[in-house]
Amino acid sequence: MMVAKLIDEDPEQAYEYAKIALRLASRVAAVREAAGFAAYANQKFSEALAEFRAARRMTGSVELWPVMADCERGLGRPEKALDMAGAPEVHKLDKAGQVEMRLVAAGARRDMGQIDAAIVTLQSPELASNSVQPWTARLRYAYADALLAAEREDEAREWFAKAIEADKDGSTDASDRLAELDGVEFVDALHGDDADSEEAVAPEAEAESKADADADAVERDED
Template structure:
């Protein structure tokens, strides 16, 4: 790190405005492990940081930019707490601030000595136009330590990186595995089937793509994808 770089970063965060807390942003809604980490802070400070983390979590899907403001503010108050850096990274990711997200998640990973959100980090590398780094992250990840859903997300991102590089057949192969079974109904099956179908279409394997979009639609109990519409659009019309 260049001399003064860290100080400059701290000043940027210190100047961040204090976002107004929603009334229902309460520390009690945080996950137990987050609250446990915050116990290392003075009680009053832990309450402030916890409420801003709660606000970030509440707003991350509907108002990601505002969620990021809350996470950044929490970061100014507790930059040495891993879960705070993790929250800042995830909020930045949802707000499309890829470089900031990557920096925060790397820091959180170093502080916690865990696997971190490696799929999110890899996706940030893709968004920054560095698909080869995304693939390298996927290779380095200790897959045995990842949860099954995290491992699947990493495969999806790695396949996308292959596709970014024009390696369409390799992208398809990257998603293949024992869990790519149309009879499976794992929590991640719909996303996996959809990604597989999407990459099959990109590789020009339209008939297979239709089949897997239909499989994704059948596995998508929460209607989170447009798999059925994609299958219809690709099917021959009379």
């Protein structure tokens, strides 16, 4: 429970909890899986892969196949990740798992410098669909990013915009990427207001100071 709670906000602390859980219950598949994700979040890919493999042996499930393939990428073995993308296990994944596997495969292609192949890998019915699913924003974002890497800027702009439409919870930085493409610079509005206020106050303060000086001069003349 603590691993799940902390893994996004404090992955290092989550990893420490995972190690304790492993000492207490290493024969529980859920513990091995949680330890794998904690290691993965800390880019300890070799350790994560070992834990995911252990969890898979215990359960017989293929659910972890995509993240196992991504660990291979993290270890500098994109060819192995591509081999896993073509394995029979992929056909046993649900739709979300298959989309995740496609994202990993495209990433492996990019690791190998095969940008055009990465673009083709991401082209799928799920990408073309107007239906918004939990994976839609990430899939569109990955496609836009690949297009940008291929210097197809106009198409990249279009797909970043489509990613924004699907990204209701802000899971990607598609809006920032689109703004960058459009040459938009964000200015700290609060800082700007403070500067304007200082400029506006300065003349008033100067006028008040002059009025006080004039009043003092009049009093001296009367004396």
